[in-house]
Amino acid sequence: MRAPRVNAVTTAPTAPTTEPPVQAAGSHRLSQLDVLESEAIHIIREVVAEFERPVLMFSGGKDSVVVLNLAAKAFWPGKVPFGLLHVDTGHNFPEVLAFRDATVARLGLRLTVAKVQDYIDDGRLQERADGTRNPLQTLPLLDGIAAGRHDAVFGGARRDEDKARAKERILSLRDEFGQWDPRNQRPELWNLYNGRHTVGQHVRAFPISNWTEYNVWRYIEREGIELPALYYAHEREVFRRDGMWRAIGPVSEPRPDEAVETRTVRYRTVGDMSCTGAVDSDAASVAAVVREVALSTITERGATRADDRISEAAMEDRKKDGYF
Structure with a gap:
């Protein structure tokens, strides 16, 4: 039976169909989007099964919205079994923050917001000369992970975005200081993901790592996902x-x-x-x-x-x- 499509940000899940989809005679191949969706849902379920306190980075941007949609599908008809975390730099687009809050309220999820402005106000961080706060997110992010005792953190990063992200595995180990060593990457053969870690370490999990921007937009179109x-x-x-x-x-x-x-x-x-x-x-x-x-x-x-x-x-x- 085909899994139901769940619009994670606009409507409640629809009931699954009782009839199998019509296919051409002898045709049993999944589409590219079906394969990517299946892989992502498998990753999300594996992480939830293997780790104690996962959390999803959710900014209201398209990639995090897609990951949330996939999580809703992964556990339908149950509720998404983890909370959301956002590092608010204070420079975010107001319409994106409004969309973020509306989505969280609609789905009844728990959102924790770590604010860069709080760190600037108490002296833990200082404004940069170039005015951007994006590089200032690291400390609030690591503190938020530690405060929530999260051992796995979902993100919407994709390999096609940047050459540094292209180096990273789907499950990426971070040490006791939250740092990433690109020379110490674990093999992920045959879709086997190694989540082994010690106390103080955590894993970043990227369910749509193998997707491209084009895949993301085709999926948004297919699923009818709302965006800012x-x-x-x-x-x-x-x-x-x-x-x-x-x-x-x-x-x-x-x-x-x-x-x-x-x-x-x-x-x-x-x-x-x-x-x-x-x-x-x-x-x-x-x-x-x-x-x-x-x-x-x-x-x-x-x-x-x-x-x-x-x-x-x-x-x-x-x-x-x-x-x-």
């Missing part, structure tokens, strides 16, 4: 900086030599407003975004994330320190 509106084309006041369109906001102000324009743009990724750029786009629907992504030759992080341009190894350096 800024993923779709809309008019917004922006200014050009570092080859990207930056949104105007309290933490993202143009310099005197940067002209403000009203353009039709959308966001491929929704990190901090202070370091995330928009792209020119008229893709106002999921189907249009799928077509646009299919033609893209640059990853979403490469095209729109200024924090990844700090150095050639910016992402890898942050991951070694404990960043996701």
